[in-house]
Amino acid sequence: MKNRYDVVVVGAGPGGSITAKVAAKGGLDVLLVEKRQEIGSPVRCAEGVSKKGLKKFLPQIKKEWISSEANGARIYSPDGTKVEMAEEMAGSEVGYVLERKIFDRDLAIMSADEGADVYAKTTVTDLVIKDGFVKGVKGRHLGKSFEVECNLVIGADGTESKIGRMAGIDTTLKPVDIESGAEYLMTGIDVDDFCDFYLGNDVAPGGYAWIFPKGDKRANVGLAVLGKHLLKKTVKRPIDYLNKFVKEHYKDGKVASVILGGVPVSRPVKTIGNGIMLVGDAARFTDPITGGGILKAMESGTMAGETAVDAIEAEDFSENTLKKYENKWRPTIGRKNERNYLIKEFFITLSDDELNGLARSVNEVKITEMSVTGLVATLIEKNPETLKNLSKMLFKYL
Amino acid sequence: MINVDRYKCGYCGTCVSVCPEAAIDLLETFININDSMCKACNICVKICPIGALEVPIDEE
Structure with a gap:
């Protein structure tokens, strides 16, 4: 590790690695650090x-990813009403x-291939x-303290988002703005090539449960509960909801990994x-409806990398x-x-009965554009009275 | 003071993101709560997906 770089990127998830790749490709001297000892894990x-x-x-998709x-x-509503979408119409997730x-490790390697210095098991403890002006970072690499000077720090440190806070940006998430999630990589279960989503206050209050197939009778089976609901005494832990869900749907499946996280x-x-920019989850770019963050991390990372090149010049x-x-x-x-975000604010107020009603209104419908936009537009079309307020709020977006 | 059950904790960092005092750090495979910064609001205790954070019973 050198003692001076143009840019230090903190966090080697998709956001940080793309930032480092774009900045290095633009000719900058880049340091990419990851606190975990293995990039991409856990x-x-x-x-x-x-x-x-x-x-x-990434025009060249590797099959290993x-x-x-x-x-x-x-999508299953609380009473089991199904809304189905085919691939060419499905949402962005x-x-x-x-x-x-x-995938994550390969992206970090791509940034190294462009010339970035990459260090795992390297924590930034202070700016x-x-x-x-942010002019450098202090941290530990393999337990040994280091200090590096730089002109720009990119906080790509995910949900924790401590780098922003160190620079005086309040990144604290309010309980209404975070989903607390638990997931199992399950094996020995029957899955097809569809992703399933389950809604309901008994399933995942203020969130949803998902089954994402991983091939070979495996799937990521998980759910997330809105933080606001977790403050209530009557609401259980996400892990308890997950165990209940798994018992009901996949009781013979085996748990090969336990995955936890906040969205x-x-x-x-x-x-x-x-001297600082935040990207990806650290900037709270995660989609408030789907919870998807990978693409927004990569998109913002590209933008931050380009801006870094301009700033150095x-x-x-x-x-x-x-x-x-x-x-x-x-x-x-x-x-x-x-x-x-506006759609989320609306949907988290709905009761199970209201969700069932909405699902019934579209379960026979062929929705031509089955993205979040397409789904919501169809829901509004079928439920003009019930969704009047939502429709007003979204007027300029749909 | 908040106790962390290190055998339960999945070091996911969800607690870190909600702490209004920035009193929690996720180090490589464990979380660390700075007791002098903690105001015992207990949001971290409630947000944890697995229940790894606890308020000691005598303080509840």
Whole structure:
């Protein structure tokens, strides 16, 4: 490790690795650090990603990254009413079910291939701040302290998002803006090539349960509960809901991995400061409806990497110059995030009966565009009275 | 003070993201709560997907 870099990227998930790759490709001296000793592990993800979305960032998809392909999705309302979608119409979170351990490590290696220095088991414990500018990081590598100077720090440190806080950006998630999740990689269960989603207050209050096929009688079976509900005494732990769900649906399955994690379902935070940018989950770019974060991490990472290249060329690392980054993500990631945030705010207020009613209104319908937009537009069309307020809120987005 | 059951904890960092005092760190395979910063709001205890954080009974 050198003692000076142009850019230090903290966190080697898809967001950090793409930032490092784009910055290194643009000629910058880049350090990418990951606190875990193995990049990509432990997984904290259901691993679903849209095919089209992934190919936008990675035209060459390696077969090792893909556990299986999902060709459709089914949503079950609390009383079991099914809404089915076929692949060509399915939402952006249906497509590939990844093998994140391999995928994440390969992305970090791609950044190394572009010239970035990559270090695992390397934790950033503090930022070096001089005259109001982030000018470096302090941390530990293999237990040994180090300090590195730099012009820009990119916080790609995921749900925890501590780098932002160290720079004075409040990234704290309110209980209404986080889903707490538990998942098993199950084996010996009957699954097909569809992703299943189950809704209901007895299944996953304020969230949903999912089954994402991983091939060979395996699947990620998980669920997430809205933090707001977990504050109530009557609501159990996500792991308890998961055990109940598994008992009801896959009682003969075996548990090959236990996966835990928090999913931001928030509006984005401030993502820039003097000498700092936040990307991916750390910036709260996760989709508030689907909980998907991989593509938004890669998209924001690309934008941050490009902005870093421009800032180094201009030799200006002020928040004002880094506004370029916000100007890139606000009309793209930001707009979609805001729309889905409003949809989430509405859906978490619905009772099981209301969810059943909505599901019944569309279960016979052929929905031509089965994305979140398509589904919500069809729901509004079929339920103009019930969804009047939602429709008003979303007027400028649909 | 909040206890962490290290045998239960899956070091996922969900507690870190909700702590209003930034008193929790996820180090490589464990979480660390800075007792001098903790205001005992217990949001972390409730958010944990697996119930690895606990308020000691005599303080509840």
